[in-house]
Amino acid sequence: MGEATLFDLLLVIALLTTALRAFWAKGSFEAVFSLLFFGFFMAMAWMRLGAADIALVEAAIGAGLTAAILMEVLRVVGSSSFATYRVEGVWMLPAAAFLGFLIASAFRLLPPFAAPEGAYSATLEALSQSAIGNPVTAVLLDFRSYDTLLEVGVLLFAAFAVAKLSGPVADRFEKRRTMLSFLSSHLAPVLALVAGYLLYQGMDGSGGAFQASALLAAAGVLFSLSGQPLARQEALESRFWLMGSGFVFFFLVGIALALKQGHLLAYAPQWQSAAILSIEIALTFSLAYALLVLYWRIAHAGKAR
Amino acid sequence: MSLFWLFALSGSGLFILGLLATAFRTRALEKLIALNIAGSGVFLFFVALAGRSDPPDPVLQAMVLTGIVVSVALTGLGALLIRRQMTEGGGDDG
Numbered sequence: 001m002g003e004a005t006l007f008d009l010l011l012v013i014a015l016l017t018t019a020l021r022a023f024w025a026k027g028s029f030e031a032v033f034s035l036l037f038f039g040f041f042m043a044m045a046w047m048r049l050g051a052a053d054i055a056l057v058e059a060a061i062g063a064g065l066t067a068a069i070l071m072e073v074l075r076v077v078g079s080s081s082f083a084t085y086r087v088e089g090v091w092m093l094p095a096a097a098f099l100g101f102l103i104a105s106a107f108r109l110l111p112p113f114a115a116p117e118g119a120y121s122a123t124l125e126a127l128s129q130s131a132i133g134n135p136v137t138a139v140l141l142d143f144r145s146y147d148t149l150l151e152v153g154v155l156l157f158a159a160f161a162v163a164k165l166s167g168p169v170a171d172r173f174e175k176r177r178t179m180l181s182f183l184s185s186h187l188a189p190v191l192a193l194v195a196g197y198l199l200y201q202g203m204d205g206s207g208g209a210f211q212a213s214a215l216l217a218a219a220g221v222l223f224s225l226s227g228q229p230l231a232r233q234e235a236l237e238s239r240f241w242l243m244g245s246g247f248v249f250f251f252l253v254g255i256a257l258a259l260k261q262g263h264l265l266a267y268a269p270q271w272q273s274a275a276i277l278s279i280e281i282a283l284t285f286s287l288a289y290a291l292l293v294l295y296w297r298i299a300h301a302g303k304a305r
Numbered sequence: 306m307s308l309f310w311l312f313a314l315s316g317s318g319l320f321i322l323g324l325l326a327t328a329f330r331t332r333a334l335e336k337l338i339a340l341n342i343a344g345s346g347v348f349l350f351f352v353a354l355a356g357r358s359d360p361p362d363p364v365l366q367a368m369v370l371t372g373i374v375v376s377v378a379l380t381g382l383g384a385l386l387i388r389r390q391m392t393e394g395g396g397d398d399g
Contacts, residue, residue: 004311012315015349019319019342023326028334035338042345049312049352050361054370061377066341069377070334073384077334077391085331092328096321103317120362127363135363136370144367151371158378162385210370287374294381301388 008048014041028077032070039063052206053136056198060214065291068221072299131273133204140208141276145265149254152247152283159290163240166301180226184219191219199284203273209280213287220292224299233296240293246286250279312353319346333390337383344376 018041022034039062046055123135123143132138140148195215202208223233236242253275254265261268267275323343330336348369355365 002308004308008308008311012311016315016318019322022338022342023322025335028332031335031338035341038342038345045312045349046352049308049356051352051366054352054366054373057370057373062373066377066380069381069384070338073334073388076388085333087329087331092325096325100321119364120358123362123364135360136367139363139367140370144364148371151375154375155378158382162381165385165389210374298381298385298388301385
């Protein structure tokens with residue numbers, strides 16, 4: 001990583017401006033839109049930092065889905081004074097100053113550049129022996145697959161909680177929006193195709209289950225917004241527990257490997273690529289399903305009354 | 306100034322400012338937004354740290370990738386709770 005260019009400086013200024021704009025927003029509307037632009041600039045920052053995998057996820061999930069969910073809430077909550085809390089955080093000021101001091105001291109403790117030691121060089125060595133070309137995919141589904149399994153569990157847990165708390169969902173599609181339904185029916189096949197490509201490419205290049213599922217979820221959000229229901233959307237929504245299937249598959253593969261190899265999710269070299277690809281395919285559908293349930297249930301909660 | 310310092314410092318700044326905004330904004334939805342930005346600050350710091358070595362450290366990048374997914378889970382659950390509170394009346398002084 002080299003010296004910062006003028007572009008990087010402008011990017012950081014844009015990040016800070018949109019963030020401060022969100023912090024000092026006059027209302028929720030301004031805050032949500034500032035976050036949308038903030039996410040967009042974050043995706044550019046990831047590219048500058050050489051993290052294309054993260055940029056893809058940030059653009060689709062961080063900026064896209066998060067903003068879509070918040071806008072759905074905004075539509076209901078608006079700028080009303082509901083869900084308003086008193087500020088009881090004056091003690092936060094000295095706490096934040098102390099935290100800043102701690103972070104500044106942590107900067108001074110950082111080891112110097114170009115010190116490839118310990119965990120980093122061990123990772124690089126293991127990577128050179130791995131059949132998976134994309135280092136991030138190798139870390140996610142091989143070296144630290146246990147972490148990924150639990151992290152998928154966290155998302156599913158949140159989606160289950162949302163599905164359970166949202167109550168009965170009814171009266172879903174108020175009106176068809178012609179422009180959007182044209183756009184969604186023409187864009188969705190392209191999004192599905194790109195998702196498939198990213199999923200497969202994730203073995204050797206940028207991409208993978210998380211990126212692919214984010215794109216599939218984006219296609220679903222587009223359909224939902226257009227007022228044109230996805231085929232079988234009702235069935236998908238009422239069988240939301242099916243979104244757990246990818247997690248269960250991941251877990252069962254882990255158990256099977258544990259019985260055979262003696263360690264949870266320890267792949268035998270000859271099965272590594274096949275096992276990882278099949279887990280990624282199962283995870284893509286499961287994660288896309290969970291992200292969509294998150295969006296659908298929030299967008300349509302409480303309308304039954 | 307190197308890329309590392311630029312992004313690591315702004316990440317730290319975003320984190321601290323985001324925490325403060327989480328405490329000082331009064332509406333739950335705006336608290337959720339501030340918390341999201343504070344989280345992004347942490348991610349920015351992590352990826353800047355990963356980029357100090359060449360090739361970038363994939364472990365830190367993978368942690369940030371999963372972190373983004375966890376933060377959308379947090380946002381979704383928070384958003385639903387806010388929406389429920391709205392439809393059923395609430396807010397501790399609203």
